[in-house]
Amino acid sequence: MSRRIAVVGAGMAGARFAQQYRALGGDGEVVLYGAEPRGPYNRVLLAEVLAGRYDPEAIALDCGAGTRVRRGCEVTALDLTERRLRLSGGGTAPYDDLVLATGANPVLPPLSGLHGPHGLKAGVHALRTLADCARLAEDAARATRAVVIGGGVLGIGAARALAALGLPVEIVHQAPHLVERHLDEQAGQVLRGFLADLGVETYPGNRARALHGPDRVTGVRLASGYLLEADLVVLACGVRPRTGLARTAGIAVGSGVVVDDLLAASAPGVHAIGDCAEHRGTVHGLAGPAWDQADLLAARLAGTAPDARYTGSRPLARLSAGPLEYAAFGEVGEDVPGTDVLRLVDPTRGSYKKLVLRGDRLVGGILLGDLAAVGGLARAYERDDPLPENPLDLLTTT
Structure with a gap:
C-alpha cells in the first residue's frame, strides 16, 4: 500500500513541508487538510493585502506537484490507535504519518465591551486569515478613525496599511516601547517616529481597558481613563498555539505540541511543526523557524536525511511594510x-x-x-x- 502522509493545517508550515517533501522525491500520498476555503498562502503578507499592495492570489503558496489540498475540511479529532482523522461533515481519512501544522489563534485581550451578540462587537477585528483581511478592508472603507491594540509586528503592519487607506490611526501598546520582543528602546523610538511621519500616533506604556459603543465600537478607553475615539479597532495582541486537537487526543502539550529533536510528538507516527510546535521549551512563532522545521521533517520522511535532527533555529524577525523596514535577530x-x-x-x-x-x-x-x-x-x-x-x-x- 502507498504511504499516506496527512498534514493537519494548510498554512505556511504545512505547505512548505509538502513542497519540500515532493521536491526531495518523497513518494506516496500527501494530503493537506485546511479549515479555510482558500489554499495555502503567505500569512506574513496579510497587511500588504490589506494595504492593496498584493492581491490575495499573489500570496498563494506552492505545495508541490501531486499534493492534494482539501480546502474547507477541518480535522475535528484524531484516532491515534486506528491512525484515522475525523473530518468536519462526518467523514474520516486514514494516515500512516501525521504532521500537525495547526498554527496559532489570535489572542483576544480581556477588554470590557469586546463582544456583541454575535461574536466580536461590530467594527472590531482580528487579523489572522484572508477572510479577516477582506472583512477588515470592507469595514475600513466606511470607517473614520482606527485604533490598533498591540504594537508588535502585526500591529505595526496593520496600522501602516490602514494609514495607507487614508484612515487616521492610533496604536495602543502595553509595553514601554514598540516591538519590544525584537527591538531595543532606542530602535522603538525611531520606529515611533517613522509611524508619526505616516500619520500613525502611538501610545506605548498604555493598556486598553474597555471598548465603548452599544452596538458598534465608538472608542477605546485606556487604563489611564483617556478615551480614544474610533469606529474601527484591530486586535493585534499576539497569538497562541492551536493545541486543542492534540491535547484532546492525549498527545503531550505544553505551550505548544511538545516535540523532540526528530520533531516527533509523544504519539507514534505523529510530528508537529510551525507555530503549534514546542521544541526544547520554545515556540518560535516566526516563519523562518517554521520553514526550518518543515524542511528538516520533509528530508527525514522523504528518506534523504533520515537521521537529521532539529537543534533549534536562529530566527531573523523582519518587517517590510512600504517605507517601514526593520530586521532584528539574537x-x-x-x-x-x-x-x-x-x-x-x-x-x-x-x-x-x-x-x-x-x-x-x-x-x-x-x-x-x-x-x-x-x-x-x-x-x-x-x-x-x-x-x-x-x-x-x-x-x-x-
Missing part, C-alpha cells in the same frame, strides 16, 4: 553580559543600526530604515562566522 538588549555594542544612528535618513558582539562573533543585531546590510549580517549570525577585523564594515556594506 540578543539585542543593552545589558547582555560579556558583549560589546556597536551602534550607528543617522537621524537625517531615519536609520538605526546596532550590532551586539561577543568576542569575534555576532550574537544580535537590529537594522531599522536601511536593510542593505541584512544579507551579510544574517549569514554571519546564522553560521556563527568570525567577524572581520573591523565589524563596522558589516554595517556599511551595500
